[in-house]
Amino acid sequence: MSGYLRTSLRVAGVAAAGAGVAYAGHHYLTTTSFFLTTAHAESLPSDSRAALKKMSWKGFTELKLQSTEQVNHNVKKLTFALPDDESVTGLAPITSLLTRHTPEGAWIPVFRPYTPVSENDAPGTVTFMVKKYPNGKGSGKMHSLKPGDSLLFKPLHEFDYKPNQYSAVTCIAGGSGITPIYQLTRAILNNPEDKTKIALVYANNSEEDILLKQEFDEFAQKYPDRFTRSYVVSTTTPQNEGEYVKGYVNKELLTKVMPHKLNERNVKVLVSGPPPMTASIAGAKGGFGWTQGSLGGVLGELGYTKEEVHKF
Incomplete structure (x- = not known):
C-alpha cells in the first residue's frame, strides 16, 4: 500500500548469495535472489480464545482470497482465509505480511509487505487495505485477485514494542x-x-x-x-x-x-x-x-x- 502523500515504508531485506535488496515506495521490495530469515511474530490469543491456533508461519504460506471490497477510488480491502476457522495470525505489532509472486512472463519474483488491519487474534481470516499505484507490481497483483485466488505470505517484523515501554x-x-x-x-x-x-x-x-x-x-x-x-x-x-x-x-x-x-x-x-x-x-x-x-x-x-x- 502507500506525489507527496503516497505512503512509502522502506525496510532492509536480506538477499541470498549476498545480493543486495531494499524496498521503498509502498513497502517496496524486489530482488533477483532472495531469502528472508524467519521473522519474529509472537502474540498470544486472549483467554477467551484459548482454543484458537496461532499460525507457525514456517516459510511462505499460501492463503486464498475470500472477499474484496472497494474502499475508495484506489484502495481495496482484501480478506484472505487462514488455513482453518480456528487459526489466528498471532502477529506482534508492528508486523507486516510479505507477499511473493512472479509476474507472468518474468523469472524475477516480486515481494511486497502489507500490514494487516484485522486483529491479530481474529480467527479464520486476515484483512488488508491495499492502495493501487500506477504500474505497481505488488498493488496491481493484489487488486487483480478474485475470490478463490491464492497468494504467498510470510511475516516481516518491523518494530518492537512492549506495553508501557514509552509514556x-x-x-x-x-x-x-x-x-x-x-x-x-x-x-x-x-x-x-x-x-x-x-x-x-x-x-x-x-x-x-x-x-x-x-x-x-x-x-x-x-x-x-x-x-x-x-x-x-x-x-x-x-x-x-x-x-x-x-x-x-x-x-x-x-x-x-x-x-x-x-x-x-x-x-x-x-x-x-x-x-x-x-x-x-x-x-x-x-x-x-x-x-x-x-x-x-x-x-x-x-x-x-x-x-x-x-x-x-
Whole structure:
C-alpha cells in the first residue's frame, strides 16, 4: 500500500548469495535472489480464545482470497482465509505480511509487505487495505485477485514494542502508511494494562484518501485521555473546511500536538510516509533505505534525538 502523500515504508531485506535488496515506495521490495530469515511474530490469543491456533508461519504460506471490497477510488480491502476457522495470525505489532509472486512472463519474483488491519487474534481470516499505484507490481497483483485466488505470505517484523515501554508515542503518517500505525494503536488502546498516550498526525491529499477514519474517531471517543488525532489534507472543500488541518505536516502543527518532552519521561516518534515527507519531518533514511540515517527535519529542530525516532 502507500506525489507527496503516497505512503512509502522502506525496510532492509536480506538477499541470498549476498545480493543486495531494499524496498521503498509502498513497502517496496524486489530482488533477483532472495531469502528472508524467519521473522519474529509472537502474540498470544486472549483467554477467551484459548482454543484458537496461532499460525507457525514456517516459510511462505499460501492463503486464498475470500472477499474484496472497494474502499475508495484506489484502495481495496482484501480478506484472505487462514488455513482453518480456528487459526489466528498471532502477529506482534508492528508486523507486516510479505507477499511473493512472479509476474507472468518474468523469472524475477516480486515481494511486497502489507500490514494487516484485522486483529491479530481474529480467527479464520486476515484483512488488508491495499492502495493501487500506477504500474505497481505488488498493488496491481493484489487488486487483480478474485475470490478463490491464492497468494504467498510470510511475516516481516518491523518494530518492537512492549506495553508501557514509552509514556507517549506520536505517530506521523501519510497515505496508506497508516496501516502499521493503526495496528500498533489498536494493540496499545485495547490493552487495559498499557497506559501509553498516543498522538496521531495523519496526512493525505484529500478527505477521500483518509483511511480507517471511523476507527480512529472511535478510539478518540473511547479513549479521550489517551488518544488524540489530527487529520491533515492538502485540499479542503467548503463542506469540510475547518474539520481538517489544511496544508502539510510542519513544525507549527507538530509543536501543538506532540507531548512536551519535559512533561513525559520517555517518548517515541514513529514516522510512516513517503520519502519526501519522511525527510522533511525526520531527515532522510540512509543506505538506500537500509538504515535509519541521521535525524534531521522538523523533529531535529524540536530537539528530539535519533533514539527517540523511528522511520519506516
